[in-house]
Amino acid sequence: MDTKKSLVILLTNVVVFLLLSTTVHSCLPSDRAALLEFRAKLNEPYIGVFNTWKGLDCCKGWYGVSCDPNTRRVAGITLRGESEDPLFQKAKRSGLMTGSISPSICKLTRLSGIIIADWKGISGVIPSCIENLPFLRHLDLVGNKFSGVIPANIGKLLRLKVLNLADNHLYGVIPPSITRLVSLSHLDLRNNNISGVIPRDIGRLKMVSRVLLSGNKISGQIPDSLTRIYRLADLELSMNRLTGPIPASFGKMSVLATLNLDGNLISGMIPGSLLASSISNLNLSGNLITGSIPNTFGPRSYFTVLDLANNRLQGPIPASITAASFIGHLDVSHNHLCGKIPMGSPFDHLDATSFAYNACLCGKPLGNCKK
């Protein structure tokens, strides 16, 4: 009798345990349903990334889906079209995945990462409901064909660290709300059709180290507030329609290493401090910059790239340039410079193309100066 009773208790416990383990260890049915709606709007015929999206437990074995181990809620979707995976290497075609991102992705309210990158063919708009995913830290949709605008209230994503929407067909403006993203460390909107101005208060992004906006149709002036971002290491604004002067305080920033402003309509003179700053990669080519090259080089000047070509620079190449500790690549061609090229170690390896198409530069590596 007693053994029978304890056997019943044991069996009940086993059944309860099994029930518990299936519920505890499988994903939320509504998360699973949202993932399947998301999948239904995409078409990926070559690799079969979605072949694994079957069974009840979307936290187990579903390619690219990750869950919070405690809550079993879907926390990440990571689908990259360019991958080391031999499966992908085999299927290197353009437009690997087509379709669009279903707004049902926003039902995954615990998402902290959405990486749907380099599929070349995914189009449609970025669902504006992503503004309502408060845990989102990483949004990476680089290398697709998304069009439409950047969701206006993206600034609600206060935990966002990485926003990468580069290489798409986005248009419209940089939403002013973006300056509320106090956790943002990486902003990449390169190669879209974004117009309008850079928000004046972009300097509120105190955590940002990379601001990459090249290859758009951004106009207006470069906001001074950028120079107050202590962590900013990489600022790329090339190939836009920026006007006005270069803020002089760029030369006073402590970790700024890359400043690419080439291919704009920037005018005014080169701030002297830029040439003896922390910047090692400076491209100002293809602008409307006037005046002479400041005579401010010194031992702090260390350039892997110093490209000042295609501007309206006058006067000589300053004598102090020989005091620079290193200049790997120099281009001052297509200006109105004149005078004898200084001699010294930063110049020994440069050839004539660095100095071509000026008013009257002379001396090695160009021809002798006339007496």
Ligand SMILES: *[C@@H]1O[C@H](CO)[C@@H](O)[C@H](O)[C@H]1NC(C)=O
């Ligand atoms: C930008 O817009 C122009 C004209 O509206 C279009 O021809 C071009 O393909 C677009 N470029 C991108 C990267 O979307």
Ligand SMILES: *[C@@H]1O[C@H](CO)[C@@H](O)[C@H](O)[C@H]1NC(C)=O
């Ligand atoms: C500087 O920018 C110009 C114009 O965008 C580009 O052609 C050139 O290659 C860049 N210079 C270097 C050294 O990368």
